[in-house]
Amino acid sequence: MGAAPAGAAQGAGTIAPGVTYKQFDVQGARGLTHAHLLTVDLSNTRVRLDLLYPGAVAARSAVSKLADAQGAVAGINGDFFNISETQHPGVEATGSTNGPAIASGHVLKASVPDGQRFGPAMPPGTTTRDVLGVGTDRRARMDSMSLTGSVRTPVGRLPLGGLNQYALPVDSIGAFTSDWGSVSRVRATCGTDEERAAPCSEDTYEVTIRGNRVVSTADTPGKGAIAAGTTVLVGREAGAQRLRKFFKGEPVTVSHRLVASTSRVPYRFALGGYPVLKGGSPLAGLDNTAAAVRTAVGIANGGKRLLLFALNGAPDYRSKGLTIAEVAAEMRALGSVDAFSLDGGGSTTLVAREPGSSAVSVRNHPSGDAERPVPNGIGVFQTS
Helix, strand or coil: CCCCCCCCCEEEEEEECCEEEEEEEEEECCEEEEEEEEEEECCCCCEEEEEECCCCCCCCECHHHHHHHHCCCEEEECCCECCCCCCCCCCCCCCCECCCEEECCEEEECCCCHHHCCCCCCCCCCCCCEEEEEECCCCEEEEEEEEEEEEEECCEEEECCEECCCCCCCCCEEEECCCCCCCCCHHHHECCCCCCCCCECCCEEEEEEECCEEEEEECCCCCCCCCCCEEEEEEECHHHHHHCCCCCCCECEEEEEEEECCCCCCEEEEEECEEEEECCEECCCCCCCCCECCEEEEEEHHHCEEEEEEECCCHHHHCCCECHHHHHHHHHHCCCCEEEEECCHHHCCEEEECCCCCCEEECCCCCCCCCCCECCEEEEEECC
């Protein structure tokens, strides 16, 4: 059963030029639940979108704190993330997201292998490389982004398998920069491309590059903040064996970028999740059994209108929620042509400023009765 179209709005109002808010009831298979919706008109040049994040990839904060720190007038939570490491005792959870992330045109990270993904099972045909973003042309799109990069030495060029991500492909080399944060890099060498819970690799190596020269090496990945202008290379299995050939003082150049599969327009911001609606049609194989508190984003008007959607997690609604299939149906009923699922459950949070306020307030009720710290989100900003 798909979700019913949105009912009569309650508490509707203007948040800022081009930004409106409303809340309404949605009928799902499990019963009546409550939704909150921000509508953003990107054709209005007084509003823009960007990534909310706490200044590091491997860090978390409440959506309201992220919004206020960056001066956003509204926002919602973002991508699914590495929230625990019970399958790898003694290994620190990173708090880093599954998918790529771009903030203000700057590439922060790439995606983990599909088998390392945290969160519910993905619909058929979707991957951790899927993103939702807004280009420099101010149009929102769903896309897919792959990392392309290399480690160049005097004797040759090695492929780069990761960038600031909590899990590296088997046999690869990953780069960590100052964007990563201070969290341990050990988790990047745990699991396999198919199994997140597989043991951590016993064959690892780390090389630190500063000023395009090797300055130090180590047998195991370290932790601590990485200085600006410094890159730490982490290798596992065959990647570790290649890094062991590096020597102190050797010239090394590391390059990396994210390549979009569809758009040739550069992205101002992007974050991960997965598509549920494309071209007005739900994706095949969407789950219609597991109802939960959800966060989603809809795209309408050729990418000029964005719908930021979050369910209420208050006790009266917590056990109801919507299935992913119902989310797709509801986003279509609200006018979306494309729609994208973000992290839900205890992460689902929608914030917006009250008229005349300098700080945002939480508009939905988080299902944990308090905001869960999250690694990123979508921020709505008013421009001068």
